[in-house]
Amino acid sequence: MNQRNNRRLVLFPGPIQGHINPMLQLAQILHDRGFSITILHTDLNSPDPFPHPSFAFRSIGDGLGQSEASTSDIVRLIMLLNARCAAPFEERLREEVSSPDAPVTCLIADALFSFARDVAERAGVRTMVLRTGGATALRIFAGFRLLRERGYLPIEESRLEDPVPEFPPLRVKDLPRVNTGEPELFDRILNDRIEGIKDSSGLILNTFEDLEQPALSLLRQEYPIAVFPIGPFHKCGPSSSGSLLAEDRSCISWLDKQAPNSVVYVSFGSIASVNESEFSEIALGLADSQQPFLWVVRPGSVRGSELVENLPGCFLEALEERGKIVKWAPQHEVLAHRAVGAFWTHNGWNSTLESISEGVPMICMPCFSDQNVNARFVSDVWRVGVHLNNGLERRKIAEAIRKLLVEKEGEEVRERAAQFKEKANSCLMQGGSSFQSLDGLANHILSFELTNHQHKPQLRS
Structure with missing residues (x-):
């Protein structure tokens, strides 16, 4: 750990599981570089301070009711978070700036919060943005206006298989989908987020050069700011959980009893859900695969009944013989475990990057947002997984599992996954791309100190 540098960073995570974890991981990375850390957070899904004794945690009121x-x-x-949080966030940030603690050198805000830069500027603090998704997906979100102008959006069922030559190898069906009754509001929010990134003092990304070099190169051309890919975050130091759900650690002792690379781990993240028919088909596919499985069935993950007892008898027999179901799992440990040979995932960016970093091939079942993009790149660009392209059917599920775990056809996928694991490890070592980018990020932040306290106009990096 580096010596303390008498510089303090204020970090502001979005209150969603997939956004909280990377922000807390980033906080630990920067703390290890000598910075003091203050976490400002909403009341909604407030993080647990206990695993992070070195950080100061300060809450801001978000005024959200349970239904909201x-x-x-x-x-x-x-939209509600941006409307309700701006004023209490400004009040709390000004308190931090005027406190006798180490001076606030920089605010690092989740890209969800479009108001953060303007608020910080009024308080005399420079702002950087953490984008918790990948570089490729960011470019596609930024291109939504172009995609609408060229007729790809809104998505039409008759055009699902049409290629999108502006973003190869995507097809129309791979473009991000967001479930909302207010598409115009989504466009406005998205535009505010992109402009907020471009007007900031720098962009931090949880990715690495060997994975997304083409997208990173284009981002650096398109964005007039410094871009710092310093991932994979979760591999940068000791793991400490920021999970909002209780992790069932009994699955680790269960994995210890399984053969190497024999288990398919199934988890669709903290938000995605399936209906009862899909739930049943997943269960039947797992039973038919004849492979050991660890399945996360979190409360709310099934739209309807999620009672395992209601599933077909052949699945319950398979569960007793070679399966385990938990409500939530310590995913970093699971993916790093020697027994896990495949990951059936919704392809949220955190899960995708964690799987790539541990060399675990993926079965891709994207549900919404950037997951469609991530899944297509896993199967067709990085070629470290297979895509369940046309819905859930027990035979295809079983075939995909067996292909990745035991069949000769999956050998090349397993080899490429192992190669990406090596690249993810090497980029964090001294001289590696993410190591060097982190050096650049620390020096970039340290250069803000003088401009903050003299309230000079914002400098372009």
């Missing part, structure tokens, strides 16, 4: 805090319409939730 639902993730069923994520666009409306983001």
Whole structure:
């Protein structure tokens, strides 16, 4: 750990599981570089301070009622957060700036919060943005206006298989989908987010050069700011959980009893859900695969009944013989475990990057947002997984599992996955691309100190 540098960073995570974890991981990375850390957070999904004794945690009121805090319409939730949090956030940030603690050198805000830069500028603090998704997906979101102008959006069922030559190898069906009753509001929020990134003092990304070099190169051409890919975050130091759900650690002792690379791990993240028919088909596919499985069935992950007892008898027999179901799992440990040979995932960016970093091939079942993009790149660009292209059917599920775990056809996929694991490890070592980018990020932040306290106009990096 580096010596303390008497510089303090204020970090502001979005209150969604997939956004909280990378922000807390980034906080630990920067703390290890000598910075003091203050976390400002909403009341909604407030992080647990206990695993992070070196950080100061300060809450801001978000004024959200229980019904308003639902993730069923994520666009409306983001709109409400931006409307309700700006004033209390400004009040709290000014308190931090005027406190006798180490001076606030920089605010690092989740890209969800479009108001953060303007608020910080009024307080005399420079702002950087953490984008918790990949570089490729960011470019596609930024291109939504172009995609609408050229008729790809809104998505029409008759055009699902049409290629999108502006973003190869995507087809129309791979473009991000967001469930909302207010598409115009989504466009406005998205535009505010992109402009907020471009007007900031720098962009931090949880990715690495060997994975997304083409997209990163284009981002650096298109954005007039410094771009710092310093991932994979979760591999940068000791793991500490920021999970909002209780992790069932009994699955680790269960994995210890399984043969190497024999288990398919199934988890669709903290928001995605399936219906009862899909739930049953997943169970039957797992049973037919004849492979050991660890399946995360979190409360709310099935639209309807999620009672395992209601599933077909052949699945219950398979579960007793070679399966385990938990409500939530310590995913970093699971993916790093020697027994896990495949990951059936919704392809949220955190899960995708974690799987790539551990060399675990993926079965891709994207549900919404950037997951479609991530899944297509996993199967067709990085070629470290297979895509369940046309819905859930037990025979295709079983075939995909067996292909990745035991069949000769999957050998090349397994080899490429192992190669990406090596690249993910090497980029974090001294001289590696993410190591060097982190050096650049630390020096970039340290250069802000003088301009903050003299309230000079914002400098372009």
